[in-house]
Structure formats: C-alpha cells, structure tokens
Amino acid sequence: MDARRTRAEEILATGMIERQGHIFRVPSQSAKSRHSVILDDDGLTCSCLDFEERQLPCKHILTIQVLLEREQAGLPLPAPAETPQPPKRKTYPQDWPNYNAAMVNEKDHFQDLLSDLCCTVSEPHREGVGRKPVPFRDGLFAAVFKVYTTVSARRFMCDLDESHRRGHIGCVPHFNSVLKALDNPAATPVLFDLIRRSALPLSAVETEFAVDSSGFVSSRFIRWFDVKYGTTKHLRAWVKLHIATGVRTNIVAAAEIADMRANDSPLLPPLVNATTKGFRIHEVSADKAYVGTENFQAVADHGGTLYAPFKTNTTASVGGIYEKMFHLFNLNREDYLRHYHK
Numbered sequence: 001m002d003a004r005r006t007r008a009e010e011i012l013a014t015g016m017i018e019r020q021g022h023i024f025r026v027p028s029q030s031a032k033s034r035h036s037v038i039l040d041d042d043g044l045t046c047s048c049l050d051f052e053e054r055q056l057p058c059k060h061i062l063t064i065q066v067l068l069e070r071e072q073a074g075l076p077l078p079a080p081a082e083t084p085q086p087p088k089r090k091t092y093p094q095d096w097p098n099y100n101a102a103m104v105n106e107k108d109h110f111q112d113l114l115s116d117l118c119c120t121v122s123e124p125h126r127e128g129v130g131r132k133p134v135p136f137r138d139g140l141f142a143a144v145f146k147v148y149t150t151v152s153a154r155r156f157m158c159d160l161d162e163s164h165r166r167g168h169i170g171c172v173p174h175f176n177s178v179l180k181a182l183d184n185p186a187a188t189p190v191l192f193d194l195i196r197r198s199a200l201p202l203s204a205v206e207t208e209f210a211v212d213s214s215g216f217v218s219s220r221f222i223r224w225f226d227v228k229y230g231t232t233k234h235l236r237a238w239v240k241l242h243i244a245t246g247v248r249t250n251i252v253a254a255a256e257i258a259d260m261r262a263n264d265s266p267l268l269p270p271l272v273n274a275t276t277k278g279f280r281i282h283e284v285s286a287d288k289a290y291v292g293t294e295n296f297q298a299v300a301d302h303g304g305t306l307y308a309p310f311k312t313n314t315t316a317s318v319g320g321i322y323e324k325m326f327h328l329f330n331l332n333r334e335d336y337l338r339h340y341h342k
Contacts, residue, residue: 001185002060004057004058005062006063007029007062008059008060008062008065008066010029011027011029011059011060011063012067014027016260017035017064017067022038022039022040023036023037023038023039024036024037024038024039024047024064024067025037025062025187026063026064027055027338028048029059030188037049037061037063037064038141039064039145039270044061044064044065045061046056046058046060046061048060049329069129072153079221084339102160107148110145110148110320111145111163111166112168114144114168115141115163115168115197116195117194117198118137118138118140118141118327119137120194120197121133121137121140121190121194122134123136123137124136126188131147134171134173134177134181134184135170135171136187137169138169138171138173139173139177139178139180139181140181140187140190140191141163141168141169141182142160142163142173142178142181143178143181143182143187144175144194145159145160146160146182146193147182148179148315151305153176153178153179154175155176156178157172157175160172160173160178169326176301187314190258192254192255192274194276195252195253195254195255196253196254196274196278197278199204199246199251199252199253199278200278202246202249202251203278203279203280205246205249205280206246206248206249206253206279207246207247207280207281207282207283207287208246208247208248208282208284208342209247209253209279209281209283209284209285210244210247210276210284210285210286210342211217211242211243211244211245211268211271211272211284211285211286211290212243212264212286212287213237213240213241213243213258213264213267214240214241214244215239215240215241215260216238216240216241217236217238217256217329218236218237218238218239220236220237221234221236221237222234222235222237223295227327228284237260238260239257239258239259240257240258240259240261240262241255241257242255242256242257242258242267242271243255243256243271244262244271244272244275244284246279247285247342251274252276253278253279254270254271254272254275254276255271256270256271263289265290265291265294265295266294268286268290268295268298268306269294269295269298269301270283271302272298272299272302273298274285276302280303281299281302281303281304282303282304282305283304283305283306283307283339283342284299284304284305284306284307284341285307285308285339285341285342286306286307287308287309288308288309288311289308290308291308291309291310291311291314292322293318293320293321293322295308296308296321296322296325297320297321300321305339306325307336307339307340308325308327309329309336309337309340310329314326
C-alpha cells in the first residue's frame, strides 16, 4: 500500500466525509478546510492542489474510491481511529496569600537575616592611629545588601539609610566605602563562611546535593593583538562559580570561585569537604565533567555516593571505586540515572 492509499484509509476512518449528491466534501489532513471531490461521467476530480498539478488520483480521490468500493461490496466503513490524548500537564497549587506575603516582605526579612549573620563576624584587629575605618561588619552588610538590590552604589544609599534606622548597621558609610568593601580581599573567606552558616538551618533536611558551575561576566574586557591574523581581538572577562546545592530546597551549602578557564572536576572535593562541615552527605549528583576516581573517592570518604554518568568511550581499566561505579552505571542504568536526575 502506497503512502497516498494509507492516508486515504486514515481520512476515511475519521468518518467526517460529507456527501451532497455527486459532490463529496473530504477533510484536509494539514488544515481545517475541506476539498471537493466531484463524481461525474469523466470520473472523479478534486479541488486540491495535488490533483491540479499531477492530474492523477490524490489521497482525497482515493478516499472516495475506497468509500464507493465498500458501499458496492456492502462492507461497513472502518471504525474511527482513536486519537491519543496528550499527556496531562502536571500542575501545582499555589498558596497565593503566603506567596504574596513572602514577596512583599522579602527585603525586610533579608535585612534581618543578613544582620544576624554579620553579627557573627569578628572585627579585625586594628593597629595605628588615624581616622577609624567603617566597621568590618557594617561594610560587609552594606556590600551584600547592595548586590541584593541590583542597583548602583549611589542609588543604594536610600536603602542603606533605612537599614541604619532599623539598627542593622551602626553608621551609614559613603557609597565609595561600600565599593571598597566589595574589593576587600579579607572579605572573601568571610563571605564563604557566611554562605555555609546561612545554610545550616536546613542541615536536618538536606542529605542529597548537586554540584555544578556557571559563569558570571564582568564589565572588564581583555584585548590582545593576534599576530597570526593581524587583528585586534577582545574577550569579556568572566569568573566561574562552582556550588553544591541541596536538591530539595536549592540551598547553597558551599561555593568556590575559580578562573574562567578552570576545569570543573578538581573543584568537587573542596565543595564536598566544605559541605560536610554542616551537612551529612548521602548522595551527590554531577554531570560527566566530574567523573573521576578522586571525585568518587572524595564523596565515599564522607559516607556518600557520587552519581555521575559516564561517557560512551569510558572503560573501567583503572579499577577501584571507578570500576565499581562504572559497572553499577551499566548494569543498573535506569536506577543510576534516577539518582543523577535529582
């Protein structure tokens, strides 16, 4: 049976053919319109473009031919084909009162939580005389809050005044002092520690984590002259953020900042080690970039299992835990990927 004959059977099975004397109205399969098939002394003709161009029986004419053959033979028409129902999209109920309250009060709660976190930071020892700098805690609070608001340092001063009135900071620093706090190298380890502390309330909930990275572009460009092609090229500088996040609440338990060209795989052990300072690890999910003996072992040393899919050309010749996970992946792939896709 050729393709046109197959389509003719499909059209006939719909049961949507209309008959008006010697004119048959056949539905189109590609549009909501209908084509007219006329039965006269010269045979069957159709109004579709296929018949006009080829002057040969089209699928609509074949449909009527099959219909007339069945009527002459006294055969019933084919039963209409069942149209498969599209899968029902899963929806989730929204608690609008609490959602609206969370959005309306988010900035207030953020300031309260950030202030509590900054209170755990100790002031560095200061030597010498002269004008006292902005307290380290206040500078840290202002820097983090400024990034949260996503506005410039000058536009941010109104929010900082409000924070001062609420008692979150002891003074309102100049906007240049806020920018200097962002550039202070001493703030980097403190910020990483605050990320860890902010996730601790969920330590009883999260035991399964996912590790991945993403790039953040900056406003700085790198330019160089390409001697080979004799042209000047430029590249926007960016940094790479590597995080370990809980799969249930999306809480960030640990973070690492690396160069834009840094590989992902060597960053997994430090992330796992930092996560175990406040959480118990049961599972870790990661993509193919993190497959390696060191990474499997790093998670296993803390009592967990790393679920990372293997590449198609991978072999288990290295042995050890790598070979064990490789065979687990191949023998129980469906279950393995179910853990990975968390």
